[in-house]
Amino acid sequence: MAEYNSLERIRLQKVDELRAEGVEPYPTRAKRTHTSAQAIAEFEKDETKEVKVTLAGRVRSMRPKGKLCFAHIEDGDGKIQLFLRVNEVGEERLAFFNKMFDLGDFMEATGTMMRTKAGEASLQVLDFTLLAKSISPLPADKDVTQEDGTVVRYASLDDAELRARQRYADLAVNPEVRETFRKRAKLIKSLRDFLDGQGFLEVETPVLQPLYGGAAARPFVTHHNELEQDMYLRISFELYLKRLLVGNLEKVYEIGKDFRNEGVSFKHNPEFTQLEFYWAYADYLQVMELTEQMVVHAVEQVTGSTKIRYGEHEIEFKPPWRRLEMRQGILETSGIDIAEHRTAEALLKAIKEKQPKAAPDPKATRGKLVDFLLSEFLEPTLIQPTFLYNYPRDISPLAKSIPGDPLTVERFEGYVAGFELCNAFTELNDPLDQESRFLEMGRDYEADDEEKHPLDEDYLRAMRYGMPPNGGFGMGVDRLAMLVTNKQSIRDVLLFPALRKEE
RNA sequence: GGGCGCGUAGCUCAAUGGUAGAGCAGCGGCCUUUUAAGCCGUUUGUUGAGGGUUCGAUCCCCUCCGCGCUCACCA
Numbered sequence: 001m002a003e004y005n006s007l008e009r010i011r012l013q014k015v016d017e018l019r020a021e022g023v024e025p026y027p028t029r030a031k032r033t034h035t036s037a038q039a040i041a042e043f044e045k046d047e048t049k050e051v052k053v054t055l056a057g058r059v060r061s062m063r064p065k066g067k068l069c070f071a072h073i074e075d076g077d078g079k080i081q082l083f084l085r086v087n088e089v090g091e092e093r094l095a096f097f098n099k100m101f102d103l104g105d106f107m108e109a110t111g112t113m114m115r116t117k118a119g120e121a122s123l124q125v126l127d128f129t130l131l132a133k134s135i136s137p138l139p140a141d142k143d144v145t146q147e148d149g150t151v152v153r154y155a156s157l158d159d160a161e162l163r164a165r166q167r168y169a170d171l172a173v174n175p176e177v178r179e180t181f182r183k184r185a186k187l188i189k190s191l192r193d194f195l196d197g198q199g200f201l202e203v204e205t206p207v208l209q210p211l212y213g214g215a216a217a218r219p220f221v222t223h224h225n226e227l228e229q230d231m232y233l234r235i236s237f238e239l240y241l242k243r244l245l246v247g248n249l250e251k252v253y254e255i256g257k258d259f260r261n262e263g264v265s266f267k268h269n270p271e272f273t274q275l276e277f278y279w280a281y282a283d284y285l286q287v288m289e290l291t292e293q294m295v296v297h298a299v300e301q302v303t304g305s306t307k308i309r310y311g312e313h314e315i316e317f318k319p320p321w322r323r324l325e326m327r328q329g330i331l332e333t334s335g336i337d338i339a340e341h342r343t344a345e346a347l348l349k350a351i352k353e354k355q356p357k358a359a360p361d362p363k364a365t366r367g368k369l370v371d372f373l374l375s376e377f378l379e380p381t382l383i384q385p386t387f388l389y390n391y392p393r394d395i396s397p398l399a400k401s402i403p404g405d406p407l408t409v410e411r412f413e414g415y416v417a418g419f420e421l422c423n424a425f426t427e428l429n430d431p432l433d434q435e436s437r438f439l440e441m442g443r444d445y446e447a448d449d450e451e452k453h454p455l456d457e458d459y460l461r462a463m464r465y466g467m468p469p470n471g472g473f474g475m476g477v478d479r480l481a482m483l484v485t486n487k488q489s490i491r492d493v494l495l496f497p498a499l500r501k502e503e
Numbered sequence: 504g505g506g507c508g509c510g511u512a513g514c515u516c517a518a519u520g521g522u523a524g525a526g527c528a529g530c531g532g533c534c535u536u537u538u539a540a541g542c543c544g545u546u547u548g549u550u551g552a553g554g555g556u557u558c559g560a561u562c563c564c565c566u567c568c569g570c571g572c573u574c575a576c577c578a
Binding site: 006007061066067068069070072081083085086122137138139161164173218263265268368396398420499500 | 528541572
């Protein structure tokens with residue numbers, strides 16, 4: 001049972017009073033004819049013509065002034081001022097409005113458009129109705145535009161926890177939050193449009209899987225009662241999408257949620273939106289070109305420019321992006337040439353000599369050490385969009401080796417603003433090689449390591465029917481959303497980010 | 504999981520080893536062109552929870568809860 005504070009109790013009492021007067025505080029239907037923006041546009045076409053409209057929205061401010069009252073309501077398009085006078089609505093109705101309406105209420109108002117003495121296009125109200133009484137006051141929010149044009153916000157909702165937990169309140173009072181999520185929707189639509197235009201088929205593969213795979217991550221485990229078996233929430237789409245290539249679907253993609261039972265950070269959420277595509281007969285170089293085209297298309301659709309501002313950086317997405325061989329990048333930033341150190345022992349020794357302050361895991365494989373050098377030294381320098389290519393084989397069990405170089409695979413990652421945006425490779429399609437890679441991975445992890453790749457026999461069975469050579473791609477859509485909305489935390493681009501349960 | 508920090512009114516914040524204030528919101532008035540409206544009056548708190556030290560804790564100590572930053576983890 002909810003407990004009400006003093007403000008809420010006053011409003012609840014108003015609900016009772018309204019009902020006692022025969023006024024329904026939550027009527028079933030609204031009769032809106034225009035949004036605020038439509039009404040203003042129509043009025044401004046010809047201000048001598050009478051424009052009669054019914055508007056609806058949330059009351060955001062009330063300024064009663066004796067025999068008249070100004071109020072702003074906000075709808076999906078913006079705010080509009082209501083102007084109520086005793087001349088039109090009568091003394092009794094004006095008093096009713098002042099007494100019974102509160103900030104946050106949804107209401108409807110019918111009237112004619114007019115311009116106030118201060119010059120604001122407003123609705124001169126003839127009649128009004130309550131649409132939904134607000135019991136709990138929304139966090140107060142006042143924007144004041146000062147003479148020099150700067151907007152000062154008084155008493156807004158900016159507690160990060162409250163904003164994430166009660167996103168509905170955050171959205172209700174912070175218009176720029178609504179804008180962020182409009183941009184996010186536009187981003188996803190533009191990615192979809194691009195891939196559709198390239199002839200890719202959008203598919204849906206299982207979220208609930210008998211076996212997880214396609215990435216190294218701890219899964220969420222659940223249980224199906226009737227089948228009497230454990231199920232996993234997917235950690236990637238990869239293995240299912242590649243099964244479709246076996247089925248002669250040549251270009252497929254999926255946009256959806258992945259789930260990883262791991263740490264939460266400014267760039268990690270346990271469930272996140274992934275885009276993956278697989279492209280038969282293409283290799284990682286072709287995927288690289290398609291990637292830069294796709295991303296610049298999306299950035300341009302959302303922001304209107306190929307260039308964005310992200311924090312202190314200005315980032316240009318126009319292709320071609322910088323291409324940097326991983327070996328070269330690591331050499332330039334750490335002074336270590338990984339090609340000269342072909343074993344984990346040798347590489348570890350080199351790191352200790354050249355970078356005594358660095359603290360790599362002494363038990364790491366060679367691939368993990370390369371990854372360490374990458375994230376420690378190279379990654380922070382990759383601000384402008386950069387394709388880092390050619391990765392160590394042992395951290396890439398699903399990628400194909402470079403002909404003639406068994407330690408290196410045809411793989412690239414796209415980096416922007418110092419973090420990984422996407423990951424792609426020429427996909428391994430040799431079932432025998434794939435099987436030995438799975439077994440190899442198994443040896444590199446402890447028996448109880450939850451990140452150990454389970455051996456997916458059905459996937460190998462599919463591959464044995466024959467899988468065309470292909471290029472595959474995966475991208476964290478939330479991270480791209482962070483870039484185009486200039487948000488420093490993944491939470492700001494997720495409507496309901498993962499939070500600990502409230503007590 | 505480790506480290507650091509934070510938690511005070513509906514919102515934004517202040518204060519102090521002697522049980523708390525401001526602005527906004529609210530409530531009661533006045534006001535026929537306001538937009539942070541103004542003016543007069545006025546209310547609001549288990550100071551995140553529990554325990555300890557103390558004559559006395561919101562402040563000091565411990566535990567817990569929640570959040571933020573960060574490290575670890577994360578192909």
